[in-house]
Amino acid sequence: MDEADWRAWAEQATTGLALVDAQLRLAWLNPALAEVLDLGPRRAIGQPLAALLGEPAVATQAARARAEQRTVQWRDLRLGAPERRLDVSLQPLDAGCLLLEVHVLAPPVAENSPVSASLRGLAHEVKNPLAGLRGAAQLLQRRVGEADLKALAGMVIAEADRLAVLADRLLCPTAAPPCESLNLHAVLERVVALLEAEPVPLAIRQDYDPSLPELRGDADRLQQLLLNLARNAREAGARHLILRTRAEHGVRVGERVLRTALRLDVIDDGAGVPLSVRDTLFEPLVSGRAEGSGLGLALAREIAHEHGGELRHAGVAGATTFTLWLPLEHG
Template sequence: MNEADWRAWAEQATTGLGLVDAQLCLTWLNPALAEALALGPRRAIGQPLAALLGEPAVAEQAARARDEQRTVQWRDLRLGEPDRRLDAALQPLGVDRLLLEVHVLAPALADHSPVSASLRGLAHEVKNPLAGLRGAAQLLQRRVGEAELKALAGMVIAEADRLAVLTDRLLYRAGLPLREVLNIHAVLERVVALLEAEPAPLAIRQDYDPSLPELRGDADRLQQLLLNLARNAREAGARTLTLRTRAEHGVRLGERVVRTALRLEVLDDGAGVPAALRDTLFEPLVSGRAEGTGLGLALAREIAHEHGGELRHAGLPGATLFTLWLPLEQG
């Protein structure tokens, strides 16, 4: 993406973005950064970075980012009032320019969950590649003529947007889910489309109960939960994935019994969960793979709990079953 295209994209971005020169002064900022700093562009341009972020130590660390050509990050900076807090990162763009990225933290962030606390450190690593991915997909969509390729580029754009929103909501707003009426089968079909677009896709079997009522929840969160389960299955060597939905009555979820619940099964024929991990399977940073982060299943369980449901595991190698239970009552 050239600079003109990048700036056009950045002007519309909800993440605060700015450019900093070799003297560590701001030379350009987007509207989101102006709002985050509570400064108009005319007042902000030319200001030293340390003054903008309200922390003298920023100057020394920013100089290190410039001189050593590496990214530096700041957590929980306070701007003026105690309740105005932000995270920031500074990334070199050559020897004479740096990219500033700022995320305003919502007050609810003080209530950390174990998973969100673990994920928060990944935020700055995720946001920049997502922005580049989206920009590249936009350019590709404009330039290709084949309808199928345009549709695939559109899918990349939609997923980049979804993940950007999901990352912000998970890491900076305490993970509060939306509560909208949704059709769980529409969410599943979106998951299937994404899985089928990946290299060496799984063979997917769909066994849906068409009589299921709609439920209230966050479609993006539930999609992420299901993608995590499906990709874990593939990494465990699965070749076939079965997605099954049913309604169950009188189901205990936590401390209560719900009259009607959704039972959504994700069954795969992979190697399964190692016996040593079964008791700690859903805990953060627990993984059976050397390169694994151990966050996928922990996040999936957290999303289930946010919706008043549960995620359970059962099965043996060759028949691994994860079951998502969600209340269908419209309270």
């Protein structure tokens, strides 16, 4: 990767990156690091690194990196108010310059948190390869000439961004998910594009009601719900999938009756749900397949509940139906 390509990738990276000159002043930094330092990139250029990080040991670490020609790092550096916790490394480059890399650590999580330390660690580590994946896809998108290849590269970028958001939610489980006006058909079309790009795509028929209004929700979470349903269908041997949307009135969801609801049916021709697990289908760790994790449908129902809706199962082998109900009332 030449310097121009590296800069293009680094500008989009979610990891904080900077070039530090021989006098330990910032010569360049990416937007991710500017956000960590709470400074505009122009204001940060030329600033002493030790002052920005509030760490007097910077000079010592930099001298070690240069003398030993290896990357040096220090863990759990505390910065600013409110306090942020960082892992920082310095890598020696030519002419006494250094590459600074900064990772923001998640805030401490209560001991009774359902998210384990190992899972948080995975979420933290996965963000680096995701940034590399996104940067590589961006370079491909700029270099290829065919529209189809550009669209596939764009799909990789969008999925890398979605995974980065999911990782952030694991790192900060108390953060409220975004809620915005969205068109469910647009979400469905993204799901269809992803499924059609897979090595053995499902044959998909879309049966949409174009008069449906927008609803409020989190597009990424709804996309995850729909992908889980579609991939469950494929793993059950389905070859065909029907996506059907309608508006219905007076739908009971839990203790509520929705005056107007959006109904989405996901219908497949797979082997169906085994009778032995139908009553516990949406519970975590319940699966009808020996190799299944039993998490996909539990997560799908959780997402439906987050949106004030419900996910239900009906049908038999060859015509399995999962129905998602979502409220259309605003306010």
